[in-house]
Amino acid sequence: MSSKKNVLSTPVTRRSVLKATAATATVAAAPMIIPSTAYGYANEPKGSSVTLGFNVPQSGAYADEGADELRAYELAVEHLNGGGDGGMMGTFSSKALKGNGILGRKVEYVTGDTQTKPDAARASARSMIEKDGAIMITGGSSSGVAVAVQGLCQEAGVIFMAGLTHSNDTTGKDKKANGFRHFFNSYMSGAALAPILGDNYGKDRKAYHLTADYNWGYTTEEAVRTSTEAMGWETVAAVKTPLSQTDFSSYVAPVQASGADILVLNHYGANMVNSLTSAVQFGLRGAQVNGKSLEIVVPLYSRLMAKGAGENVKGIFGSTNWHWSLTDDASKAFVKSFGEKYGFPPSQAAHTCYVQTLLYADACERAGSHDPCAVAEALEGFEFDGLGNGPTLYRAEDHQCFKDVLVVKGKENPTSEFDLLEIVEVTPASQVTYDASIFGGDLGSCNAG
Amino acid sequence: MLGLSRNDFLMLLFVLFLVAAAPILLNPFPEGSSLAQFNAGYPDLMQRFLIFGIFAIGFNILFGLTGYLSFGHAAFLGAGSYAGVWMLKLLTINVIPAIIVSTLVAGLFSLAIGYISLRRSGIYFSILTLAFAQMSFALASSVLQPITGGETGLQTNLNDPRILDGANTTGNIPAPSLFGWEMRESMQVPVGDWLWTFNVGYYVCAFILLIAFYISIRIFRSPFGMMLKAIKSNNERLSYTGISPRPYTLAAFVISGMYAGLAGGLMVSMDPLAGSERMQWTASGEVVLMTILGGVGTVLGPVIGAGIIKYFENIFSKINDNLLHGWFSFMPDGLEDFMVAVIHPFVGKGWHLSLGLMFMLAIIFLPGGFVGSLHNVFSRIFRKRAQ
Numbered sequence: 001m002s003s004k005k006n007v008l009s010t011p012v013t014r015r016s017v018l019k020a021t022a023a024t025a026t027v028a029a030a031p032m033i034i035p036s037t038a039y040g041y042a043n044e045p046k047g048s049s050v051t052l053g054f055n056v057p058q059s060g061a062y063a064d065e066g067a068d069e070l071r072a073y074e075l076a077v078e079h080l081n082g083g084g085d086g087g088m089m090g091t092f093s094s095k096a097l098k099g100n101g102i103l104g105r106k107v108e109y110v111t112g113d114t115q116t117k118p119d120a121a122r123a124s125a126r127s128m129i130e131k132d133g134a135i136m137i138t139g140g141s142s143s144g145v146a147v148a149v150q151g152l153c154q155e156a157g158v159i160f161m162a163g164l165t166h167s168n169d170t171t172g173k174d175k176k177a178n179g180f181r182h183f184f185n186s187y188m189s190g191a192a193l194a195p196i197l198g199d200n201y202g203k204d205r206k207a208y209h210l211t212a213d214y215n216w217g218y219t220t221e222e223a224v225r226t227s228t229e230a231m232g233w234e235t236v237a238a239v240k241t242p243l244s245q246t247d248f249s250s251y252v253a254p255v256q257a258s259g260a261d262i263l264v265l266n267h268y269g270a271n272m273v274n275s276l277t278s279a280v281q282f283g284l285r286g287a288q289v290n291g292k293s294l295e296i297v298v299p300l301y302s303r304l305m306a307k308g309a310g311e312n313v314k315g316i317f318g319s320t321n322w323h324w325s326l327t328d329d330a331s332k333a334f335v336k337s338f339g340e341k342y343g344f345p346p347s348q349a350a351h352t353c354y355v356q357t358l359l360y361a362d363a364c365e366r367a368g369s370h371d372p373c374a375v376a377e378a379l380e381g382f383e384f385d386g387l388g389n390g391p392t393l394y395r396a397e398d399h400q401c402f403k404d405v406l407v408v409k410g411k412e413n414p415t416s417e418f419d420l421l422e423i424v425e426v427t428p429a430s431q432v433t434y435d436a437s438i439f440g441g442d443l444g445s446c447n448a449g
Numbered sequence: 450m451l452g453l454s455r456n457d458f459l460m461l462l463f464v465l466f467l468v469a470a471a472p473i474l475l476n477p478f479p480e481g482s483s484l485a486q487f488n489a490g491y492p493d494l495m496q497r498f499l500i501f502g503i504f505a506i507g508f509n510i511l512f513g514l515t516g517y518l519s520f521g522h523a524a525f526l527g528a529g530s531y532a533g534v535w536m537l538k539l540l541t542i543n544v545i546p547a548i549i550v551s552t553l554v555a556g557l558f559s560l561a562i563g564y565i566s567l568r569r570s571g572i573y574f575s576i577l578t579l580a581f582a583q584m585s586f587a588l589a590s591s592v593l594q595p596i597t598g599g600e601t602g603l604q605t606n607l608n609d610p611r612i613l614d615g616a617n618t619t620g621n622i623p624a625p626s627l628f629g630w631e632m633r634e635s636m637q638v639p640v641g642d643w644l645w646t647f648n649v650g651y652y653v654c655a656f657i658l659l660i661a662f663y664i665s666i667r668i669f670r671s672p673f674g675m676m677l678k679a680i681k682s683n684n685e686r687l688s689y690t691g692i693s694p695r696p697y698t699l700a701a702f703v704i705s706g707m708y709a710g711l712a713g714g715l716m717v718s719m720d721p722l723a724g725s726e727r728m729q730w731t732a733s734g735e736v737v738l739m740t741i742l743g744g745v746g747t748v749l750g751p752v753i754g755a756g757i758i759k760y761f762e763n764i765f766s767k768i769n770d771n772l773l774h775g776w777f778s779f780m781p782d783g784l785e786d787f788m789v790a791v792i793h794p795f796v797g798k799g800w801h802l803s804l805g806l807m808f809m810l811a812i813i814f815l816p817g818g819f820v821g822s823l824h825n826v827f828s829r830i831f832r833k834r835a836q
Contacts, residue, residue: 058798112767113798117726119722119727122720123497123763127494127763130491130492130493131493143601144601147601147604148722152720152722154621155633169601177620213600214601215599240591242590442607444622
């Protein structure tokens with residue numbers, strides 16, 4: 001027993017912790033503190049260049065989208081610096097951009113890998129802000145990451161231009177004064193999709209949801225449930241799947257036995273490709289349940305996912321922010337310059353990232369400053385056109401863009417490897433607009449560091 | 450001095466010098482030069498060096514002394530992080546309660562896990578800890594979502610209660626601070642072409658690292674530490690002499706768990722977000738790598754190992770093809786592309802590959818880790834001189 005006593009008592013009494021504390025305290029107290037606000041605003045550009053931080057997933061379930069986002073950013077930087085054919089700068093309704101960088105400063109950029117994890121994304125964004133002096137952070141492909149990085153940018157006093165993030169939370173419950181989103185959200189998807197689903201599949205359906213287990217999945221499931229239940233559908237079950245999941249067979253297997261005749265896949269990127277493939281392999285599509293043919297719905301669609309899932313996407317409904325087959329001048333100009341540089345059409349992720357970079361640069365020009373508060377003011381309530389989505393409003397109350405939503409369907413007879421989705425309907429912005437207060441949250445006030 | 454032998458005291462002074470001067474030492478290349486890419490003297494990374502240093506010091510108390518290889522220490526780091534964020538949300542934005550509570554919570558958590566896992570030793574112990582950590586990770590990212598924020602992570606909000614702080618009227622989320630000193634505040638000192646950043650949060654971490662380091666030296670040199678070494682060298686023999694090793698190993702397990710919790714608490718004090726992947730097995734594996742790379746069972750090794758791994762993760766991962774082309778632009782076109790193609794797999798998202806190679810080289814040629822090998826070299830030189 002004596003040995004046991006030894007364990008706990010001896011080291012404690014022997015430690016002269018206090019002495020050590022005093023010794024180290026004198027050393028640690030040495031540096032003086034000058035608040036960073038003494039420099040005007042965080043990372044104020046002093047030289048002839050300005051640095052933007054492109055924080056995209058280069059690994060994980062959303063790596064394909066991340067790679068395409070990075071291509072779009074590089075294209076946007078080229079155009080802002082006066083290179084290439086200028087892309088959508090020619091069609092953009094605001095003519096403040098001159099092709100000489102931003103406010104005469106050459107645009108430079110740093111890149112980082114979010115790994116589709118909030119922790120890693122924040123670390124990467126912090127190093128961009130602290131080490132490379134980035135004045136604006138942009139990127140995404142996961143709402144979890146977007147919300148985390150947006151919070152960081154708010155704290156650090158730089159602007160966050162969200163890339164692909166579709167959760168209501170980004171400009172809803174977790175909205176921030178320094179954060180802006182061009183992409184549409186779950187609510188809009190639900191509101192746009194429900195009428196089309198009702199027309200095609202009837203008002204008497206039983207839905208089974210598979211949902212990615214993070215904030216985007218939750219709000220998408222909720223939006224689709226609310227809008228479909230309102231027209232008479234019933235939700236049989238909603239099962240959450242981990243974001244890192246690659247094999248969905250165990251999630252897909254119970255669907256048919258549940259009596260559901262619609263399977264909603266609230267999945268994105270590689271998640272969706274894998275779950276849809278599993279569902280089709282299990283013979284769910286077209287299986288007869290309740291005397292109806294079982295159908296699959298994918299609320300958020302992208303061409304990259306359609307490509308990954310191949311044959312399986314044919315006839316499947318979903319919604320998208322933008323598609324390269326749109327025939328307005330802006331979309332054509334963007335597809336052309338992207339295609340010339342990379343050899344294939346851009347995805348919706350690439351489009352929103354390109355647009356966000358242009359919008360940021362334009363806001364700086366109009367504000368005449370890089371000061372995040374001035375830029376935020378220039379973006380709030382900004383109405384523009386000529387960026388591929390028709391007339392668009394950056395709503396001041398929640399920093400969310402309002403524009404038309406595309407309802408799409410996997411094409412039955414694709415003419416090329418890129419021609420995978422066809423546009424079923426363009427839902428007007430007025431039909432998907434909601435009150436800014438319905439998701440709660442508080443913008444707070446703008447922080448300039 | 451301070452109850453330390455002369456050598457240990459000198460080592461403590463050496464560490465003190467290193468951490469105090471790190472903002473200068475880690476920025477050897479002038480701002481704007483092409484090598485500035487390799488500067489590590491910015492607050493986020495320097496804080497990480499120290500925080501993971503603390504994590505690895507704690508891990509080494511268990512692994513280095515008792516030889517029990519835990520593959521689940523990230524669970525304590527994660528538990529500490531969540532406890533810390535909740536303190537910042539509920540109690541006050543001052544970091545002191547967050548740091549203390551996260552240490553205690555991790556201590557309790559490690560007591561529970563240690564009590565069960567330590568019934569086995571060797572590989573079975575490792576697997577048990579791994580299983581518990583993966584369980585915690587799975588729980589944190591799904592079932593415990595209301596407490597942990599799931600895969601979205603847990604962060605501070607504008608409308609958090611923070612009962613000890615006055616009403617927040619700034620419209621901004623307050624930054625974690627120590628009696629008004631915000632952790633993210635920095636003093637930037639331009640000296641010639643160099644820019645040195647002295648950050649408040651960094652020095653708070655440095656202060657705590659020094660205490661943690663001191664405690665670790667005292668444990669290594671104490672009778673308790675001796676007993677732990679006895680467990681490592683011959684557990685059975687210890688049992689035959691009538692001493693039960695369990696209380697000792699459990700104490701070591703809880704101490705190292707508390708170190709991990711402390712690291713977690715500091716991490717959220719520097720950047721108030723806790724994501725569930727902090728608890729994943731890769732994070733547990735990382736601390737094992739740090740300790741082995743630096744030198745198992747050496748006092749200083751884990752800190753060095755943590756520094757090396759975090760440097761690779763943050764610096765090498767940010768080198769992209771654009772930069773590579775910049776470096777080799779003096780070469781003829783074909784050669785330039787060739788060099789970029791050769792180096793490409795080892796930088797950017799391929800940083801794991803370079804780290805893995807270095808780890809292999811270290812294991813093969815420096816079996817005692819960096820510090821262990823350095824120790825060998827020195828003692829050989831001294832022996833030769835004595836002869």
